[in-house]
Amino acid sequence: MAAQQGYFNQYQHADIDELADAIGELLNNPITIEDVDHKLIAYSSHGESTDQARWSTIMGRRVPERVLTRLWKDGVFQQLWTQDDPVHVPAKDEVGLGNRVAIAIRKGNDVLGYIWAQEVNRPFTPEDDEILRQAARVAVPRLLERQGKRRAEEQRRKEFFWELLLGNDTSEAVLKRKQKSLQLDLPSPFVICIIESPEPRLEQFLYPLLQRDKMLWVTDGTQVIILVGVPPAAASEGVTLRQYVEHFLGETAGKLKERFREEQTIGVYGRAYHSLPDVARSYREALQVLQVKHSFPAETGNVRGYSELGIYRFLPQLKRWADAEGYENERLLLLKQYDEENQTNLLQTLETFLDTVGRVNLTAQKLHIHINTLSYRLRRIEEIIEVDLDDANMRTSLYLDLKMAKIGRELGS
Amino acid sequence: MAAQQGYFNQYQHADIDELADAIGELLNNPITIEDVDHKLIAYSSHGESTDQARWSTIMGRRVPERVLTRLWKDGVFQQLWTQDDPVHVPAKDEVGLGNRVAIAIRKGNDVLGYIWAQEVNRPFTPEDDEILRQAARVAVPRLLERQGKRRAEEQRRKEFFWELLLGNDTSEAVLKRKQKSLQLDLPSPFVICIIESPEPRLEQFLYPLLQRDKMLWVTDGTQVIILVGVPPAAASEGVTLRQYVEHFLGETAGKLKERFREEQTIGVYGRAYHSLPDVARSYREALQVLQVKHSFPAETGNVRGYSELGIYRFLPQLKRWADAEGYENERLLLLKQYDEENQTNLLQTLETFLDTVGRVNLTAQKLHIHINTLSYRLRRIEEIIEVDLDDANMRTSLYLDLKMAKIGRELGS
DNA sequence: GTTTTGTTTGTGAAAATTCACAAATGAAGC
DNA sequence: GCTTCATTTGTGAATTTTCACAAACAAAAC
Helix, strand or coil, X not given: CXXXXXXXXXXXXXXXXXXXXXXXXHHCCCEEEEECCCEEEEEXXXXXXCXXXXXXXXXXXXXXXXXXXXXXXXXHHHHHHHCCCCEEEXXXXXHXXXXXXXXXXXXXXXXXXXXXXXXXXXXXCHHHHHHHHHHHHHHHXXXXXXXXXXXXXXXXXXXXXXXXXXXXXXXXXXXXXXXXHXXXXXXXXXXXXXXXXXXXXXXXXXHHHHXXXXXXXXXXXXXXXXXXXXXXXXXXXXXXXXXXXXXXXXXXXXXXXXXXXXXXXXXXXXXXXXXXXXXXXXXXXXXXHHHHHHHCCCCCCCCCEHHHCHHHHCHHHHHHXXXXXXXXXXXXXXXXHHHHHHCCCHHHHXXXXXXXXXXXXXXXXXXXXXXXXXXXXXXXXXXXXXXXXXXXXXXXXXXXXXXXXXXXXXXXX | CCCHXXXXXXXXXXXXXXXXXXXXXXXXXXXXXXXXXXXXXXXXXXXXXCCXXXXXXXHHCECCHHHHHHHHHCCHHHHHHXXXXXXXXXXXXXXXXXXXXXXXXXXXXXXEEEEEEECCCCCXXXXXXXXXXXXXXXXXXXXXXXXXXXXXXXXXHHHHHHHHHHCCCCCHHHHHHHHHHCCCCCCCCEEEEEEECCCCCHHHHHHHHHHHCCCEEEECCCEEEEEEECCXXXXXXXXXXXXXXXXXXXXXXXXXXXXXXXCCCEEEXXXXXXXXXXXXXXXXXXXXXXXXXXXXXXXXXXXXXXXXXXXXXXXXXXXXXXXXXXXXXXXXXXXXXXXXXXXXXXXXXXXXXXXXXXXXXXXXXXXXXXXXXXXXXXXXXXXXXXXXXXXXXXXXXXXXXXXXXXXXXXHHC
16 A cells, blocks of 8 residues: 555655656656646646647646537546546547546545546556556645635635525625625526435536536535526527526436436526526525426426426415315316216316317327317316306416316325 | 375374275275285275286285286386385286386385275376375384384394304304294305495395395495395296396396496305305305406406306415515516517417417407418517417416406506 | 117318418618 | 518418217116
């Protein structure tokens, strides 16, 4: 063990650039060290030929956006964040990336940065992995020191974000002052987005994505709460906030499913706002969506935004109100009773009809019955419950009472 | 004056039958005296020929139902109740009624009974009217005495009815005992019906109708509150309660309109129930209908029953919730804004479309536009507010939010 | 048993809806 | 001036809806 850890014994107190050179010499390949934001910290100076990606990184003092996007899509960062071992990345010529291996520099669960090695002068050997593991450990104090200030600031930002989310009646002026002192630019419009999952490694999994887009986010265990705006690049292409958020959530959900076979992850978001005090409002809306999706999983299956909730925005409340005054829709009771007494399906027929906004063809298909059967049933329904299905008011209230009745049934079963 | 009042000076303390004979002699025609329920009290004994109606009345000790119905329809009782002078009624052969004249016996605003005279032996003269006027005055003490007990009982019934209406948590057992002691038979099912009118003579006008059907009713000035059940005669013909109540209200509304040119009379009713404690519930429902009809006169124009309220049953409540949390439907705002910026009518188009349950033909007709124009507009609406109008949930919530927005506008203007 | 009743499915024709495509209009922007 | 764009209206064809009428069937009532 002591022998194996010996590669960098003499570099315990060395400069980070010296460490990069030392690794580079041991591997006989070019080395780059980045922090968690992919800003360049150090690089080995001996290497001759470097690929396009490395060149751009050094010149721009940061890994180019398109490279990051590609690596994110391929799940490289997910691997880096969830495993201690080096990750081997095959060449990606499209983004000018040759074969390379990377390892995360971590302290506990936090990732402080990455060490990248390129396969240029000689092929990687299994021994190189151990060298990188040791290098990552040795680099820790250097990165901690370097990032101390940055982390403290991030901490303050997160605290401020929580303050905004909980909306403690702080005046807008005070909030704006704080915002300025933290150099936090609020995208406008923005939404608050919540990703909830029982997966314990959720945060680690999302971390690189959140870091990549420099989003403001916090977590409270099962939920990751994110403030999302349209990045300038997407905005210039005319992408709306709703499209962006939907894409963002689709991306995460897809990734999560493919990695953890996790179906229980739910991404939701509130409405779009512009001002600081509305962060709390958008957050509350997102929470409400989450709650409704738990109560009506089938009905709100592909709903993620508060604006898409429709009647489910107020249905639970309305149901409580109706229950309190003992209201029951007589017509629906009558129809249910008729169904029971005559072994018919008029209630289901009505519901399907209303669900398809009165499209008889569709309704008949869904129910697997002849269209004339449907038209006969609809006539019977109108007769039995004395209702005119061509009356918008009646249709609407039947629809609502039907969906409300389902709440009771779901909770009751 | 003293001279004119002299006809019955000697009969001040006479028996009611003697009074009938005295009038009969003065007019030289047959006389019948009835109480307010049309029960026979007295009749002159000298007349020879009597018509079918009088004969039936005397034999049955009450005016036959079909005669009452006919007189009611012709507005005879309305006249009797609202004027002090005798009312001349032309012969109605269909119900066996010859020419006759009648006057109400009244004490203040209360009608105690009627005096009927038939034109048999000689034609009526103007003097006969004065004789009848005086006779009606003389008859008062006799009817008061006779009806004292009956009135007291009616008073107790009305007090009991108020108790039921206000629903003071009295147990059903106690209520049932009271009901039994008052010999009150509750129709089942029943509804509570309210007729409201600014017309001060409303009660007087309705009195004979209410009396005719022996309904339980009370009044509090502008409102007459009635407990309505289906009379046995109608029930045997298969008339439902709803049909009966609608007919009843239609009848009163029609009569009121024709007599007072009164358009502001509103008749409403709660839902149908069977048990005593539900009287209060049906009453509260009727009151709610009344309130809603004041808030949405246009939308609920031909709605009278609580079951027909549809969404308006809960729309005010929904609106209060929305206001409390500052909710506004973004899509509708967006559409309104678009309309203002481009001088279009998309909001109105959407509302008409939703009002006609998506019947494009009807919508186009209502808006006086070509059907293709409508289809273009609907496509634009879907684009602008990013909504799928084939989605029942979205349609419903747009419909509700539209109608809710109208509340604000109405109250604001 | 027969008859009645409620339900399902079929046929066919008129009316309504949906869709693509094109021409005309008028207002806004160049 | 011209062009562009949103809007309205027209034409025509495929599809859907509506409606009336009738046959088939099973369960309930006689």
